[in-house]
Amino acid sequence: MKLNVTQALKNPGQEYPFEGEQTMASQIVSGEEITFDPVALRGVYSATEDGSVTVEGSLSTVAHGQCANCLEPASVSIEADYRETFQRNGDPEDDEIFAYEGYTLDFGKLALSYTLLSLPMRMLCREDCALLKDDSGDDVCLCQKEAPTQRPFAALQQLLTEKSNTNEQ
Numbered sequence: 001m002k003l004n005v006t007q008a009l010k011n012p013g014q015e016y017p018f019e020g021e022q023t024m025a026s027q028i029v030s031g032e033e034i035t036f037d038p039v040a041l042r043g044v045y046s047a048t049e050d051g052s053v054t055v056e057g058s059l060s061t062v063a064h065g066q067c068a069n070c071l072e073p074a075s076v077s078i079e080a081d082y083r084e085t086f087q088r089n090g091d092p093e094d095d096e097i098f099a100y101e102g103y104t105l106d107f108g109k110l111a112l113s114y115t116l117l118s119l120p121m122r123m124l125c126r127e128d129c130a131l132l133k134d135d136s137g138d139d140v141c142l143c144q145k146e147a148p149t150q151r152p153f154a155a156l157q158q159l160l161t162e163k164s165n166t167n168e169q
Ligand SMILES: [Zn+2]
Pocket: 067, 068, 069, 070, 071, 072, 124, 125, 126, 129, 130, 141, 143
């Protein structure tokens, strides 16, 4: 997302609203690929006399990955607040600062850093996925329990059992 800040630079101290969307490439986090819905950003920005531009607002997106417990697809809503100052003609390679050139802010780096910071350590398909245990005390995933597994041999097993019972009589 690009934001033209010409007006703000002409009127230092004046706040201007902004909103927009930042698309984000998939990221490898702890060896897992995470994809993201477009990041929605909104807030206000204002410039200072020296040409720095401060942005303050919130962002939201949905991250899609794999459940850390059952490996089923997992989606997690992410929201974050930020307040950052873009330095005019700052070094774009410097990880410690946000920089811009000319009259345009690029929200790519901001969206990426705040989204990754807000990612949960473990993505779960549902909040209680990791907490469930089956009758034997083993951890099971509720989603696996709810989705009836195909057990083509169960019926056969039952037939065999009935047959052996009959033979014993
Ligand atoms: Zn799960």
